[in-house]
Amino acid sequence: MKTQPPAPGRPLDHPSRDQIRLEDVLHALADPLRLKIVHKLAVDCGGHACSDFDLPVSKSTTTHHFRVLRESGVIAQEYQGTSKVSELRREDLDALFPGLLDSVLAACGRRFAAADG
Amino acid sequence: MKTQPPAPGRPLDHPSRDQIRLEDVLHALADPLRLKIVHKLAVDCGGHACSDFDLPVSKSTTTHHFRVLRESGVIAQEYQGTSKVSELRREDLDALFPGLLDSVLAACGRRFAAADG
DNA sequence: AGCATACTACGATGATTGGCGAACTACGAA
């Protein structure tokens, strides 16, 4: 029994632009691991599967962090085959909080400078 | 016997500029109450005693939030008589994370627009 | 169909957080 939904794979709920709250975004960014994910999504732009990231935690923890990022509105995710591709919601974030993402990325760019790819 | 130190009252430890970490700052800002405090310190600049803020929590909780802000490097505090005066560490934050504070303040400025003084 | 890959869901757990009240300290005024 198939329901053939519009997007490939199961649907994922994202907050709409006006549902994104500053505190949630700040909270999502206030974690080294998530900061690392966001940084990679920013510098190495385009979509990335969760498994593209070399995170020092288990798969279930990885899922958790990606969900926090998605539910706060920082990233958008979409299923593509067996993987789930994530990308930064740059436009939305820049529209809502101009300069925020840039300043955070600049700051963590200095920290992650040569640490990862 | 006075030693007339630069700062009156008991000493309070603050992180030095290079000890301030992005995650800590983001975490400190990721709370509505603390955001409100920071916003007031920004728009109504100069120092403010903790009791200057009309916070819907108890004194001990207030102490807690101010400590989080101070220990993360977002504010500086100094005793003046019986009260403790807080102010934003604008210079340090702007130097470390250019644009971060401005973007956060701009965003919460919209939210607190007419809500408080 | 069978199997591998990629991610999810579900507890469980230990740490942190945000909140409180009560008792305490520091300072300034009476």
Place this chain on the structure above:
DNA sequence: TTCGTAGTTCGCCAATCATCGTAGTATGCT
């Protein structure tokens, strides 16, 4: 010295968080 104001410290509690492992689902390949 006594009192009031301002803030601190200390449990304590409920909620959230980051983490895990195990079991499960969806997809794609053979």
